[in-house]
Amino acid sequence: MNVATQPKLSLRPQREEFASLLNLSRRVGCDPQLVQGNNGNISLKLDGVLWIKASGKWLADAKQEDTFVPVELAVVKESLRRNVEIAQLYTWGDELRPSIETAMHAVLPHRVVLHVHSVNTIAWAVRRDGPSQLSKRLAGLDWRWVPYISSGIPLAKKIEKLLSAGPETNVFILGNHGLVICGNDCEAAEALLDDIERRLAIIPRQSPGPEADLLAALTGCSHWRFPDIPALHALGTDPVSRMILKGGVLYPCQAIFLGPRIPMLPFSVRLSRFAGYSNGEAEAPNYAIIEGGGVVVNEKINSAEYATLIGLMQIVQRVEEFAPLRYLTVTEIASVLGDRTNRYRQPFR
Template sequence: MVNADFLNDLIALSARIGADPSLVQGGGGNTSLKRGDALWVKASGTWLAHAHERDIFVPLPLAQVRDALRHDDGETRVNLLSQGLALRPSIETSLHALLPHALVVHVHSVATIAWAVRRDAQTQLAQRLDGLNWAWVPYRRPGHRLTQVVAGILNTRTPDVLVLGNHGLVVGAADRAGAEALLAEVERRLRLPQRDAPSSQPQRLAQVNDLHWAPAPLELVHALATDAQALRIAAGGVLYPDHAVFLGARAAVVNDSECLSAALARTAAECGAAPCFALVPGAGVLTAPDLSDGAQAMLHCLALVALRLDGEAALAELGESDVAELIDWEAEKYRRSLMRTPN
């Protein structure tokens, strides 16, 4: 472990939020600390929950990162600054560097996502976040493109809270206490009730499971097939980046007259890729044998989000080109490769 006492607060905060699936799932989310001319930022694909046990932060020269952001190829320039490091810095490094706050926290808050995927998100959030120094950021692919949009906002003011459309939440503060207090306040204001869902039906799952896929290990995940509204969401489009990156563009839906293999073949023919999980309406969810722990965590997140959406609000799903770009992006392929290693 890096012997740097000044990182203790960052490590403690990161481990705490990383252990809370309502804030961070698997290797998602990232945190950073600026100290002098160094930016300490979470490494791509590492888990915040492991902050106490593993070295998950990498140092970068802050002034040089910020200088790189002034160029159209800023993302490439930032990557060059990390050459020689054992771990890659987070995809969101440019955003962490841009923000002036000493401590920055980016989470995939379930409550925030449940608002940020709505077409009326800005109106709803304006009511709930009134009085806070916040800003809405329309969806852009994570990384430099997103940072460029935030840079435009910072030309006129410096918000302490950013709600990222179809993505998540960012808070910035001077220290750990300030970041924790601000994060807790936003979570309090955006909290949504979670619906109770019907139980899974193991017998029905077994009947269609001719490929011997595993039932989802968490009962809550089965709500994606047993709750009518959650089923519509899970069978529909993609809502946020990690939904696409770790769960793919489409789930298979096993119709009444089908077995699992037939549903997978039909879905693969329709969308050009093999699904990694299957929804059996009214019964539950089946997962591919090689589905990583990280992807399982993303299924859990999808269930948490879907059970907070009531069906009355229109959703702003990511476009097909947005989804394809995320899935094919080399930076996300790298993150997926780390998810396949034991955690």
């Protein structure tokens, strides 16, 4: 198959179901406990065509911008059979490409498929004992645990295999990744999502407030600021969260948007360190976690990175202190960062 550049066509079919898709996308995309930045994707199958979120687009913008692209289901399935990522083959207009997860959406038979990075789900999905923990909470539902596997064709093939063993499955918990929900229409998918969120809800730990004097001094250095979400300081002030973060990378978006290593600085960090960032002696990170102090963000952080940082806080605040965790391996992180970074990160708004 050759690369196909589709003409800029109407990306909004006049169908009631499509309007429902846009409404659902906006609701889900505006909930930071489900979607952070441009992650998450939703699809609708209409007359042999898969309408899938375009890579890099924000679900929150679905009603204002062209966010979905049409791909023939048969073409996606053929590309999967040939082990070719559909996102490499198609582009609409100048920039719209189907999501990296298009193949996964195609192999699921349901009309509506919803993939989110639910912070409640991920707090369970990073645990080695996730399947046993969830068996009680998801009792009565047709769900499967999917051990961590790369996005794109590997994930699609794994889901296809699980479906052949359990065709009734409509909930997939993706280890170290997130949640997939299926429904025969948007209403059914959203109702199932609400049910899962209720079952998997975790009350986040309380954490001490930030060390305001220290952070005020640090943000006195140019280019740094106090985050506008006070809860973000928990990443620095909550010892359990710091311990969890020091263990490694919990899920792909953490590595992609926040880097494979967390910039965590000791409380005794000297102002000279930040001054060094300012005068170009060292490259400043996009954010910094001060142990026992809180969090400061650099003005160069973009909206997707900031949303991911907030999501990370929401997740680690929900992970129990002594939970047995599975972190991404060095090979998995290298794979995520090596060949997918550009496709995930572009374009930002």
